Amino acid sequence: MIEIKNLHASxxxxxxxxxxxxxGLSLSIPAGEVHAIMGPNxxxxxxxxxxxxxxxxxxxxxxxxxxDGKDLLDMAxxxxxxxGLFLAFQYPIEIPxxxxxxxxxxxxxxxxxxxxxxxxxxxxxxxxxxxxxKALGIKDDMMKRxxxxxxxxxxxxxxxxxxxxxxxxxxxxxDETDSGLDIDxxxxxxxxxxxxxSPDRSFLVITHYQRLLDYIKPDVVHVLxxxxxxxxxxxxxxxxxxEKGYAEFLExxx
Amino acid sequence: xSLRALKLDNLPTPKVEEWKYTNLSRALGELKxxxxxxxxxxxxxxxxxxxxxxxxxxxxxxxxxxHQPLHLKIILDAGVEATVIERHxxxxxxxxxMSTEIILAKxxxxxxxxxxxxxxxxxxxxxxxxxMERDSYLNSFSLNTGGKMTRHxxxxxxxxxNIDCSLNGVNLLKDAQHGDTxxxxxxxxxxxxxxxxxxxxxxDAARGVFQGKVHVHQAAxxxxxxxxxxxxxxxxxxxxxxxxxxxxYADDVKCSHGTTTGALDEEPLFYLRSRGLSEAAARMLxxxxxxxxxxxxIADDAMxxxxxxxAGMWLSEQLR
Numbered sequence: 001m002i003e004i005k006n007l008h009a010s011x012x013x014x015x016x017x018x019x020x021x022x023x024g025l026s027l028s029i030p031a032g033e034v035h036a037i038m039g040p041n042x043x044x045x046x047x048x049x050x051x052x053x054x055x056x057x058x059x060x061x062x063x064x065x066x067x068d069g070k071d072l073l074d075m076a077x078x079x080x081x082x083x084g085l086f087l088a089f090q091y092p093i094e095i096p097x098x099x100x101x102x103x104x105x106x107x108x109x110x111x112x113x114x115x116x117x118x119x120x121x122x123x124x125x126x127x128x129x130x131x132x133x134k135a136l137g138i139k140d141d142m143m144k145r146x147x148x149x150x151x152x153x154x155x156x157x158x159x160x161x162x163x164x165x166x167x168x169x170x171x172x173x174x175d176e177t178d179s180g181l182d183i184d185x186x187x188x189x190x191x192x193x194x195x196x197x198s199p200d201r202s203f204l205v206i207t208h209y210q211r212l213l214d215y216i217k218p219d220v221v222h223v224l225x226x227x228x229x230x231x232x233x234x235x236x237x238x239x240x241x242x243e244k245g246y247a248e249f250l251e252x253x254x
Numbered sequence: 255x256s257l258r259a260l261k262l263d264n265l266p267t268p269k270v271e272e273w274k275y276t277n278l279s280r281a282l283g284e285l286k287x288x289x290x291x292x293x294x295x296x297x298x299x300x301x302x303x304x305x306x307x308x309x310x311x312x313x314x315x316x317x318x319x320x321h322q323p324l325h326l327k328i329i330l331d332a333g334v335e336a337t338v339i340e341r342h343x344x345x346x347x348x349x350x351x352m353s354t355e356i357i358l359a360k361x362x363x364x365x366x367x368x369x370x371x372x373x374x375x376x377x378x379x380x381x382x383x384x385x386m387e388r389d390s391y392l393n394s395f396s397l398n399t400g401g402k403m404t405r406h407x408x409x410x411x412x413x414x415x416n417i418d419c420s421l422n423g424v425n426l427l428k429d430a431q432h433g434d435t436x437x438x439x440x441x442x443x444x445x446x447x448x449x450x451x452x453x454x455x456x457x458d459a460a461r462g463v464f465q466g467k468v469h470v471h472q473a474a475x476x477x478x479x480x481x482x483x484x485x486x487x488x489x490x491x492x493x494x495x496x497x498x499x500x501x502x503y504a505d506d507v508k509c510s511h512g513t514t515t516g517a518l519d520e521e522p523l524f525y526l527r528s529r530g531l532s533e534a535a536a537r538m539l540x541x542x543x544x545x546x547x548x549x550x551x552i553a554d555d556a557m558x559x560x561x562x563x564x565a566g567m568w569l570s571e572q573l574r
Contacts, residue, residue, distance in 0.1 A: 053528050095526070
């Protein structure tokens with residue numbers, strides 16, 4: 001499904017110097033699997049998610065990323081979305097003046113059009129929105145509000161999962177979806193993600209804490225430090241990290 | 255009187271502090287020497303108890319090579335309500351030298367919409383004087399897409415308690431257009447609310463100006479005075495001058511001003527693209543939403559849709 005090989009990515013600092021953040025990262029996630037990436041602050045977790053989604057602040061200097069054999073790095077962000085990539089943002093962006101239903105409608109039809117599918121009419125859209133919001137416990141009045149404007153932390157993350165459910169991606173990247181959530185909201189969001197698990201969809205769950213992985217059970221856990229994967233293992237690795245912290249990996253790489 | 259005496263040698267320049275930043279003499283060029291036409295005057299006076307639901311729809315047409323003195327006077331007696339629409343168009347180069355007077359008696363309510371679509375060589379200056387008595391209401395909106403140079407100078411005096419005065423506008427400027435909005439809002443009595451909400455989109459080498467002042471006199475306690483001016487610049491060659499001012503002599507008021515000027519934010523753009531929108535579609539959606547937030551202040555549904563459509567057409571042309 002997703003194949004990342006020897007990925008190197010840099011960002012230009014405020015001083016105009018190019019700084020490498022991802023330093024030879026390789027990762028392979030087969031269809032239907034959930035992989036978690038854990039790591040200390042500054043390891044490159046968020047950079048990885050932005051590079052995958054195609055944010056142009058980052059320059060990929062080496063390596064490749066393929067989704068179902070297609071070169072992702074060659075595509076614009078919107079083409080990646082149509083190809084089946086979905087990034088759930090750590091900090092979902094506020095869009096003043098654009099209400100939720102307008103946003104969802106525009107997004108879904110833009111994706112459907114790129115995929116060569118027929119655009120949904122108003123009624124079809126309404127039905128789809130109703131079904132998905134109900135499953136996530138989202139109230140109807142949220143559809144009239146401007147995208148993420150004045151949303152609570154929980155509402156923002158629920159909104160990300162709602163979009164994920166509506167766009168039917170093949171590969172989902174969840175960037176610290178647990179940040180800013182209380183236990184109840186965390187459970188709702190995790191349930192939403194779990195409901196989307198299927199044999200032909202894979203997930204990359206990026207997090208600091210083991211807690212999220214109690215709810216979204218990963219098949220494989222990777223440790224990211226200094227821009228590359230330094231250790232991989234089963235779910236027990238997450239528990240081990242929770243106990244010992246990241247010190248061991250930081251020393252190793254240093 | 256000799257002809258010489260009628261010539262306009264003392265037009266204001268940007269060096270005059272009160273007139274900043276509009277170079278009227280330069281914009282007028284040879285039109286300075288053109289003698290004024292006979293003034294055209296429109297007076298709308300609604301008397302007390304007069305019930306008239308019809309919208310006043312006024313067309314001001316600019317004629318090539320002329321200096322046109324235009325006067326608009328709107329007088330609403332106590333308790334009267336009215337909606338006035340002004341449409342500005344024209345052909346060739348001209349100077350619409352306009353003055354507007356709006357007088358609202360107590361409890362009067364006015365919805366005023368201006369659609370300025372003057373010709374590419376047209377110049378329009380409009381000095382607006384507004385006086386409002388207690389419990390009166392004004393909702394003014396102006397969409398400005400036309401003219402080589404336009405200047406909209408508004409001086410509003412809130413003279414009684416419990417007045418609600420909103421001056422809103424959208425300026426969409428391209429090429430070498432110059433669009434200036436200058437406002438002085440005088441709060442002289444307590445318990446009044448005023449809002450100034452202006453948004454500007456600049457493209458090419460256009461220049462926008464917004465100078466807005468809220469002057470709260472000592473007697474005007476419990477004033478709510480707000481001012482917001484945001485600009486999106488689509489080109490590196492355009493220029494925006496913004497001068498927000500609060501001058502407050504009362505000690506129990508709520509006043510704020512905010513201005514932002516810059517290119518379209520990258521973050522929302524990326525967020526929308528990550529959700530499948532093309533870059534062009536994402537830009538259009540964001541800029542349209544930016545403008546629509548001001549248009550939403552228009553009270554009349556049909557008028558609001560009309561204005562949004564006009565703005566949308568301008569935007570889709572520029573963002574192609």
